Amino acid sequence: MNALTPQPSHLAMVPFVSVANMLKIVNRIGPAQMIAGIAAYLEDDFRRWEQFDKTPRIPAHSRDGVIELMPTSDGEIYGFKYVNGHPANMARGYQTVTAFGVLSRVENGYPVLLTEMTVLTALRTAATSALAAKHLAPQGATTMAMIGNGAQCEFQALAFQKVLGIDTVRLYDLDPAATAKAVRNLAGSGLTVVACASAEEAITGAQIITTCTADKQNATVLTDNMVGAGVHINGIGGDCPGKTELHRDILLRSDIFVEYAPQTRIEGEIQALDPDHPVTELWKVITGQAEGRRDARQITLFDSVGFAIEDFSALRYLRNQLSDPGEYIELDLLADPDDPRDLFGMVQRARP
Ligand SMILES: NC(=O)c1ccc[n+]([C@@H]2O[C@H](COP(=O)([O-])OP(=O)(O)OC[C@H]3O[C@@H](n4cnc5c(N)ncnc54)[C@H](O)[C@@H]3O)[C@@H](O)[C@H]2O)c1
Numbered sequence: 001m002n003a004l005t006p007q008p009s010h011l012a013m014v015p016f017v018s019v020a021n022m023l024k025i026v027n028r029i030g031p032a033q034m035i036a037g038i039a040a041y042l043e044d045d046f047r048r049w050e051q052f053d054k055t056p057r058i059p060a061h062s063r064d065g066v067i068e069l070m071p072t073s074d075g076e077i078y079g080f081k082y083v084n085g086h087p088a089n090m091a092r093g094y095q096t097v098t099a100f101g102v103l104s105r106v107e108n109g110y111p112v113l114l115t116e117m118t119v120l121t122a123l124r125t126a127a128t129s130a131l132a133a134k135h136l137a138p139q140g141a142t143t144m145a146m147i148g149n150g151a152q153c154e155f156q157a158l159a160f161q162k163v164l165g166i167d168t169v170r171l172y173d174l175d176p177a178a179t180a181k182a183v184r185n186l187a188g189s190g191l192t193v194v195a196c197a198s199a200e201e202a203i204t205g206a207q208i209i210t211t212c213t214a215d216k217q218n219a220t221v222l223t224d225n226m227v228g229a230g231v232h233i234n235g236i237g238g239d240c241p242g243k244t245e246l247h248r249d250i251l252l253r254s255d256i257f258v259e260y261a262p263q264t265r266i267e268g269e270i271q272a273l274d275p276d277h278p279v280t281e282l283w284k285v286i287t288g289q290a291e292g293r294r295d296a297r298q299i300t301l302f303d304s305v306g307f308a309i310e311d312f313s314a315l316r317y318l319r320n321q322l323s324d325p326g327e328y329i330e331l332d333l334l335a336d337p338d339d340p341r342d343l344f345g346m347v348q349r350a351r352p
Helices: 019-029 031-047 087-092 118-136 153-164 176-186 199-203 248-253 261-267 282-286 308-319 343-349
Strands: 013-017 058-061 066-073 077-085 099-105 111-116 143-147 168-172 192-195 208-211 218-222 232-235 244-246 254-258 299-303 329-332
Touching: 013 019, 019 031, 019 111, 019 118, 031 118, 031 153, 031 282, 031 308, 066 308, 077 308, 099 118, 099 308, 111 118, 111 308, 118 153, 118 232, 118 282, 118 299, 118 308, 143 153, 143 199, 153 168, 153 176, 153 208, 168 176, 168 199, 176 192, 199 218, 208 218, 232 244, 244 248, 248 254, 248 299, 254 282
Parallel strands: 013 111, 143 168, 143 208, 168 192, 208 232, 218 244, 232 299, 254 299
Antiparallel strands: 013 329, 058 066, 066 077, 077 099, 099 111
């Protein structure tokens, strides 16, 4: 670089949260506290749902998985997430889900945040699940069964402990090593953690059932006879065409709540139902425009697939936590010549 090489202007610099810095932030705030913080932002954004641009996410499907873009905007801020879902990845030593995301100013299109979102997605998914359960789960629920003990599992458990006040989780995974990992990680959380040998054993005595398995097929993690009256099902693993977790008969006995119906009809458990089967969008429950749980015997199902506004809320939350310069770096991301039209001159002036 010679002395005349232009230095980036302050407008070129975008705060970037690396994985290492995300881990610092999560540990400074505490995972459960951060989930509760994101849940509060989610609740605010769900209350102003109608202000947002909404579109089903844009998928690129392949034999092994999917890569998706998830955009939204509230008119002032624009956000998107890049995320993949590859159930076969784990066996190859990769994560099933990885992500990064961006927030930008709508008025000039300049990004104001670039961040890892693999960890942030787990936190926001847990926050969304707990927020839904706050409105749908039976009063005084103490016990949650968790079928699928992979990457999302502990985040979900902590969210339900913090936001719902559950005290017990009953874990089951096809792979006992996944359950053993979750038992280890949740030691010291204050939760009573019970490792179970089957899904049937895990759901015994549970008022809430979370399904968070990954399989690129229509799996049957829960059959109809396993689901008794009054439970709340938090189904997060069925989130792609041809990738579901629940037997159709369970859906027919449940009151079904979704994030954004046009996307969930493509990706959620309800892809197994008629396209006009009644479902309620969660934001309507949160704003009091629709009923959540009505009675103690009702089965409620939160058919979660993950929606762009949830990532927007998580990004907004994160941006407001970035006070310590040790927790992000300024990335020279935007070419911003002094004369906005002189992009080529900027290239020339940088010649070695
Ligand atoms: N709804 C959302 O917003 C959202 C967000 C993130 C992830 N997800 C989905 O949640 C699921 C879990 O994600 P993850 O990151 O924890 O995946 P992961 O691959 O880390 O874990 C999945 C676990 O499920 C287990 N499993 C698979 N089939 C099973 C079965 N029939 N019974 C019991 N266990 C079974 C696997 O052994 C594995 O341990 C994925 O399908 C992912 O796409 C949804």
